[in-house]
Amino acid sequence: MxxxxxxxxxxxxxxxxxxEIARALDIPKPTAFNAIDKLVDQGMLIADPPRDxxxxxxxxxxxxxxxxxSRMFWQLGQVIREI
Numbered sequence: 001m002x003x004x005x006x007x008x009x010x011x012x013x014x015x016x017x018x019x020e021i022a023r024a025l026d027i028p029k030p031t032a033f034n035a036i037d038k039l040v041d042q043g044m045l046i047a048d049p050p051r052d053x054x055x056x057x058x059x060x061x062x063x064x065x066x067x068x069x070s071r072m073f074w075q076l077g078q079v080i081r082e083i
Contacts, residue, residue, distance in 0.1 A: 002027060002035045007044060007064055014063040015048070021062070036062060043068045 005025055010016065013024065022032035039045040045062045047054075054060050076082075 002031060003039055003044075006032070006035055006039060007069060010045065010062060010064045011066075015061040017059050017061055044072070 002025075005027075006021055009021060009024055016024070018033050018036050019029060021036065022029045025032065036045060040047050040051065040062070044065055046065050047060050047062055049058065049060065051060060
């Protein structure tokens with residue numbers, strides 16, 4: 001549910017930092033940070049700048065990769081026979 005909440009929040013409020021997302025969703029920062037890292041690894045979120053290019057202390061902003069999320073939603077619908 002945390003990951004789904006993050007995706008929903010970022011669709012309405014793109015380009016937020018991890019701390020801003022945690023605060024907006026009222027979840028502990030470590031929980032938000034872990035979920036965001038997993039979503040980036042899965043390709044559902046885009047980090048700007050990319051994590052491997054960010055310098056220490058630089059704020060990374062996140063947004064949803066709508067193409068990847070829509071594809072995953074469609075595939076899930078196919079599997080559970082809802083689409």
